[in-house]
Amino acid sequence: MPVSDSMISGLIDLNRAGEQGLVAQLTGQLRGLIAAGRIAKGCALPSSRRLAGDLGVSRNTVTYAFEQLAAEGYLAASHGRRPVVTFDGGEPIEGTGVATSKARPATPRLSPWASKLKQTDWPMSYQAPLKPLRPGHGDFREFPNEVWARCLRRSAVRAARRELGPVNRARLREALAHYLAASRGVRAAVDQIVILPSAQAALTLIAAVLITPGDEVLVEDPGYPGAAVAFRASGARVTGIGLDRQGMQQMPGMAAPKLIFTTPSHQHPTGRLMSLARRTAFLGSSRPGRTWIVEDDYDGEFHYDSRPVPSLQGLDAHGRVFYVGTFSKAMTSDIRLGYLVVPPALVSTFEIAQRHIGLIASSHIQEALAEFITDGHFLAHLRRMRRLYHLRRDHLVDGLQRHLGEALTVEVPQGGIQLVARLKRGRADQAVVKRLVDAGVEARALSSLALGKPRDHGLLLGFAAWRESEISAAVRTMAACF
Numbered sequence: 001m002p003v004s005d006s007m008i009s010g011l012i013d014l015n016r017a018g019e020q021g022l023v024a025q026l027t028g029q030l031r032g033l034i035a036a037g038r039i040a041k042g043c044a045l046p047s048s049r050r051l052a053g054d055l056g057v058s059r060n061t062v063t064y065a066f067e068q069l070a071a072e073g074y075l076a077a078s079h080g081r082r083p084v085v086t087f088d089g090g091e092p093i094e095g096t097g098v099a100t101s102k103a104r105p106a107t108p109r110l111s112p113w114a115s116k117l118k119q120t121d122w123p124m125s126y127q128a129p130l131k132p133l134r135p136g137h138g139d140f141r142e143f144p145n146e147v148w149a150r151c152l153r154r155s156a157v158r159a160a161r162r163e164l165g166p167v168n169r170a171r172l173r174e175a176l177a178h179y180l181a182a183s184r185g186v187r188a189a190v191d192q193i194v195i196l197p198s199a200q201a202a203l204t205l206i207a208a209v210l211i212t213p214g215d216e217v218l219v220e221d222p223g224y225p226g227a228a229v230a231f232r233a234s235g236a237r238v239t240g241i242g243l244d245r246q247g248m249q250q251m252p253g254m255a256a257p258k259l260i261f262t263t264p265s266h267q268h269p270t271g272r273l274m275s276l277a278r279r280t281a282f283l284g285s286s287r288p289g290r291t292w293i294v295e296d297d298y299d300g301e302f303h304y305d306s307r308p309v310p311s312l313q314g315l316d317a318h319g320r321v322f323y324v325g326t327f328s329k330a331m332t333s334d335i336r337l338g339y340l341v342v343p344p345a346l347v348s349t350f351e352i353a354q355r356h357i358g359l360i361a362s363s364h365i366q367e368a369l370a371e372f373i374t375d376g377h378f379l380a381h382l383r384r385m386r387r388l389y390h391l392r393r394d395h396l397v398d399g400l401q402r403h404l405g406e407a408l409t410v411e412v413p414q415g416g417i418q419l420v421a422r423l424k425r426g427r428a429d430q431a432v433v434k435r436l437v438d439a440g441v442e443a444r445a446l447s448s449l450a451l452g453k454p455r456d457h458g459l460l461l462g463f464a465a466w467r468e469s470e471i472s473a474a475v476r477t478m479a480a481c482f
């Protein structure tokens with residue numbers, strides 16, 4: 001039932017110790033009363049002086065609340081007069097976040113893209129806290145935060161003197177072009193390098209630019225679910241290709257798909273390495289002009305047993321390979337920076353697409369990262385982490401072989417941040433993972449990374465993010481679970 005203006009202050013309950021400020025609380029409560037029809041259209045609210053007195057708040061608090069509600073269309077306010085309610089209890093005014101009893105929940109009609117994203121069972125949710133041996137992470141505790149903070153500070157201080165505008169900062173592009181040429185054999189002119197908030201953003205951008213619904217895309221199976229999701233959501237027919245000892249199997253005489261997604265440096269999830277000979281054959285079997293290749297080098301910085309094999313991108317003579325990288329593994333996942341090396345023929349198209357989709361990384365962070373790389377901190381950090389992760393890989397392999405050798409076959413990856421241990425008996429990796437997670441060891445089921453019917457059952461275990469003592473404790477827990 002509508003209330004009279006004298007009763008309004010009695011319906012307001014402000015919490016001075018609350019997280020929300022008094023203006024926001026008062027605005028929200030008045031809005032709720034109006035939207036619910038308790039304060040009816042045409043009702044004049046108490047004057048700001050009176051309401052402030054009744055509620056024991058400053059007059060400014062009330063005035064700001066009235067101004068906000070007038071701006072949202074709930075009130076008509078004019079100077080020297082009491083504000084009058086203009087909202088008649090229909091649908092709440094968009095953007096004010098008010099649900100009224102009259103608001104009916106409607107089923108939103110989604111685009112085909114969003115509908116496909118919602119169908120996936122890989123939600124990319126960020127789970128916290130991180131528990132041993134969750135795969136996919138480096139050890140962020142080892143990141144040189146003080147050095148990084150100095151780079152960030154200098155970048156912020158210099159901001160006023162910087163040229164405004166370029167979405168992909170020249171200093172970072174140059175630093176990356178040098179680093180990628182020297183360490184991964186990537187051949188890229190600076191304008192081919194697109195700086196993005198993540199590697200996943202690179203996949204979404206590629207899908208948006210290249211995929212027409214119905215196009216065929218080949219991915220590794222088991223593989224990185226984020227890639228299959230990005231291409232499927234754009235309407236591609238995604239087909240899984242099985243693995244052999246060198247990662248993605250070669251398909252002699254395969255038809256010409258629109259795109260092939262591969263992780264040749266450390267196949268995700270198995271860590272298998274595609275040899276130079278296989279890379280050359282791989283490029284030879286896909287048709288330039290018909291098929292694009294996306295090479296995802298998400299953790300290629302970490303190699304332990306041999307020198308890294310040059311990237312597919314650097315070996316390709318036809319300008320058809322996209323090279324994708326990320327700083328989430330090499331630095332910290334919070335840094336939210338990745339990059340994409342675009343084939344020369346697509347540079348201007350990607351420039352437009354990046355601007356319009358708005359996948360633009362902060363200039364402050366880009367400049368800070370450029371300094372972090374050019375001053376040698378990035379390579380120093382990588383060298384240190386390579387040594388540390390190498391020891392941790394060996395420690396986990398040794399622990400698993402010693403304590404779980406009867407239950408698991410460990411695949412020792414030559415690099416990367418995670419490994420696969422196959423179940424020797426049974427094919428129920430999801431049930432094993434549930435038991436392990438309940439006991440505090442965050443393994444991932446290999447079968448959950450299969451595109452269709454799982455071909456393999458096993459555990460994906462991270463080693464890079466965990467100290468040797470943590471790895472030992474996790475292995476003991478695992479042994480108790482088996």
Ligand SMILES: Cc1ncc(COP(=O)(O)O)c(C=O)c1O
Pocket residue numbers: 136197198199200201224226263268296298325326327328333337338
């Ligand atoms: C193979 C692979 N590619 C890409 C990514 C995504 O990286 P980003 O965090 O930069 O989106 C991941 C993350 O785990 C990955 O495993």
